[in-house]
Amino acid sequence: MESKIIDKSTTSSDKMMNRLTNIISTISKKPGVVFVLGGPGSGKGTQCAKIVQEFGYVHLSAGDLLREEQASGSKNGDMIATMIKNGEIVPSVVTVNLLKDRILRDPSKNYLVDGFPRNEENNNSWTDNMKDIVDTKFVLFFDCPEQVMTERLLGRGVSSGRTDDNLESIKKRFVTFNNQTKLVVDYYGKQSRVKIVDSNRHVDQVFDDVKKIFSSL
Ligand SMILES: Nc1ncnc2c1ncn2[C@@H]1O[C@H](COP(=O)(O)OP(=O)(O)OP(=O)(O)O)[C@@H](O)[C@H]1O
Ligand SMILES: Nc1ccn([C@H]2C[C@H](O)[C@@H](COP(=O)(O)O)O2)c(=O)n1
Ligand SMILES: [Mg+2]
Numbered sequence: 473m474e475s476k477i478i479d480k481s482t483t484s485s486d487k488m489m490n491r492l493t494n495i496i497s498t499i500s501k502k503p504g505v506v507f508v509l510g511g512p513g514s515g516k517g518t519q520c521a522k523i524v525q526e527f528g529y530v531h532l533s534a535g536d537l538l539r540e541e542q543a544s545g546s547k548n549g550d551m552i553a554t555m556i557k558n559g560e561i562v563p564s565v566v567t568v569n570l571l572k573d574r575i576l577r578d579p580s581k582n583y584l585v586d587g588f589p590r591n592e593e594n595n596n597s598w599t600d601n602m603k604d605i606v607d608t609k610f611v612l613f614f615d616c617p618e619q620v621m622t623e624r625l626l627g628r629g630v631s632s633g634r635t636d637d638n639l640e641s642i643k644k645r646f647v648t649f650n651n652q653t654k655l656v657v658d659y660y661g662k663q664s665r666v667k668i669v670d671s672n673r674h675v676d677q678v679f680d681d682v683k684k685i686f687s688s689l
Contacts, residue, residue, distance in 0.1 A: 532583055568601050
């Protein structure tokens with residue numbers, strides 16, 4: 473009888489310890505973040521949707537969050553609208569707060585942060601605000617010729633409703649990409665933290681390479 477009670481209590485206390493260990497490891501594990509970069513129209517959003525389906529990440533597009541913020545009637549709405557049309561980078565305080573808010577809603581997940589960091593200021597602000605909260609893994613970079621990206625964006629512009637899918641804005645977006653975003657990619661490249669995928673191929677061929685990367689993590 474006595475030994476039974478001891479056995480029972482050991483078992484239940486083991487179970488309790490196991491549960492506690494699981495809870496602690498869930499709480500202490502930081503969300504993993506993969507930055508997804510590439511020129512405008514390189515296929516970031518398209519491939520992120522496929523990664524979500526196959527690998528269970530949560531997709532956060534910085535551009536989509538800014539467009540939502542603008543549409544919500546935020547005090548920053550006019551500034552966001554103007555900057556997006558001109559292909560300029562919105563001040564990081566706005567973008568990082570939007571991303572941080574989403575990630576903190578469910579820290580048990582891993583995130584694809586698409587279209588971020590677009591410049592040095594984005595990157596510094598991310599480090600200042602997020603380094604203790606997330607585990608930033610690497611940059612997934614989609615490489616595509618400008619001509620191909622332009623054709624894709626003009627094709628998408630017919631139905632996207634985006635104010636920046638027109639030739640004038642597209643040219644400005646390329647200037648920002650070439651002058652600012654590439655420097656951030658180089659920064660991570662020097663740390664061997666960039667995985668480059670040729671996205672000038674059929675969507676499924678691109679995803680075959682993406683799959684290899686995520687399967688090997
Ligand atoms: N590999 C591909 N081949 C042909 N078309 C593609 C490919 N990948 C994406 N597209 C198309 O190109 C357009 C742009 O793709 P997508 O929105 O994924 O790019 P993006 O990098 O997220 O662009 P942005 O920087 O503007 O957000 C879409 O119309 C999409 O359907
Ligand atoms: N980090 C970011 C991301 C996006 N924006 C603005 C400027 C971009 O041209 C626009 C659209 O982004 P996309 O949907 O093409 O990724 O959104 C920004 O200011 N900062
Ligand atoms: Mg996109």
